[in-house]
Amino acid sequence: MPQDLHALLGDLVIANRILAHEGVLDDFGHVAVRHPERPDRFFCSRSRSPELVTRDDLLEFDLDGTPTDPKGLKPYLETVLHARLFAARPDVKATVHHHAPAVLPFTVTDVPLRPVFHMAASLGGPVPVWDSRDEFGDTNMLVDTMAKADSHARALGGGTSVLLRNHGASNAAHSLPALVFIAVRMMQNAELQYRSMSLGTPRFLTEGEIRLTADMQMSERPLDRAWAYYRARAGYGGI
Template identity: 25%
Template sequence: MSKNIKLEHPRDQITRIISRIYQRGMTTTSGGNISVIDDNGDIWVTPSAIDKGSLRASDIICVKKDGTVIGKHKPSSEFPFHKAIYEVRPDIKSVIHAHPPALVSFSIVRQIPNTNIISQAKHICGPIGYATYELPGSNKLGEIIAEEFKKGFKAVIMENHGTVLGGTDLTDAFERFETLEFCARTILYGSQIGTPNYLTDSQIDAFEAQNNEMLPEMETTSHPSDEVEKRLSICKIVQRSCQQGLMISSYGTVSMRWKGNDFLITPTDVCRWDMNLEDIVQIKDGKREVGKKPSRATWIHQEIYKRNPNVNSIIMTQSPYLMAFGVTKSYLNVRTIPESWIFLQDIPSVKYGDHFKTNTNSKITENCTTALIIENDSVLITGDKLLQTFDYLEVAEFSAKSIVLGASLGDMVPINDNQVEELRQKFLA
């Protein structure tokens, strides 16, 4: 099963997560810090002024409960506010502080991102606190941040500085951090092409309520070699999606048809970064693998496979530039370059709520297109081979990115209808 982070040494947890944050461009070589408090009350923390791009477990500092410092470096200069948070919130066992670009953008205009921009973020991030500016590394800053955490917040925007987040463990803190930065990016990118639209609390509650039904469990499960091979393919694509910013810890579903209408699908409530073969859920004859919770979108995948025999793999995810179109109701015109249109054709969108089981839009499950945007929720990509489907996702995200970035230069000039017809005749006839 996925990593049991409680059985991983704090120094290994920290180096793994700080590397992930750095590689995803959410902190700099010198910026950001992470800590974990263990059951003894000792705090393990990243060192001061050590390259975050090459941090090793031996670099992590331990500050004992009595204040003794163990390690070959100085603890992070921001250690005071880590310590202050743990003192006021015994439920918090890990803290992440960093300067991710989108959240810093909010901090310097002194705003808090509205997490109702996507369906799951409200519950993952919770309400967001706000800490007024104080000198970095000072006890005063620690006091102000601790006061915000004392109010019950687990995520706090730091004025003209960045953000700090806590969690029940480091995986929980990172999921909150990554989700909040994703919300901020989606709002920023969406603002370049239109006006972001936000979900109401009642819409989010309705989404949560309609996801409670579970498939019955199968009595026994077999894992022949072709099934195991598909599990491996899914895990590789999920990992690749996370590394490339096409998926985040808290959201992303990948499935592959196995035999007939039976398929394999990613689980719910498992960090996408750490997913492994044993986490994947087999769906056979309308039943789920014993003891596992498949993605809450399982029924959508099930219906697509039933109604579209040519579809053998599906990816549902939230990638920031595609979601910029999904949250602004802007039309994503992929007639940007020939390759984009050849792979994707035109990308329709459906309203938020059309993906609920009670009122599914036929565009999602019956009239299945290569790519579809579900407003304020996700993008759905279908294809034959899983690698091909992933390629479609990349092409769609790159096309969306080009349009968002180009918006500051002027209006996009797409290839015209005659040029599209030429492409249709040559590549799709």
């Protein structure tokens, strides 16, 4: 196994553990990363709670969500969600789908989730909401078919984040460290926006502030610092 792929798969396990430790993921939700040498392939765990994911749980998939070697393991029912995000967005290298409790109020009301503090600038403007009923009527509310996954990817568009009506959220980024940063800050922004609304109308970031701040935060130095911090909090620190 090439060393960069070996390291990337280790980071995928760590990203699962970090997002579980930070409360973005619980017993459900999942993280995926694109193959560094095969853009038509990606890796995701078998169906297992993120806090328990190990290297042995990781499977390789094509962009239809089909495992190249199932190894007798059962994948997540929503693996195709990641497959079609990677298919729609060649720039995306890592994805997560979650049900962070702080985010859920913005999936069950018409209040837009918007960046309200600078560390959440990577959310972009108001986060779009994907409603499966628009195309599919009543469903089991999982993104478990190609058609639903493609619709979900269209709702994400060129951004980093999308809410799923009465369900949860998905995030996409150019790396696992960036993905962790965006998902955690999305949760924190939701908490802060909700609390601020009890005091009055929040002051949101301007379009210019969002663009300039997100560009800075998605660069190497801030992401290296944040990734080291979250790794340490999840028990993967070092001296």
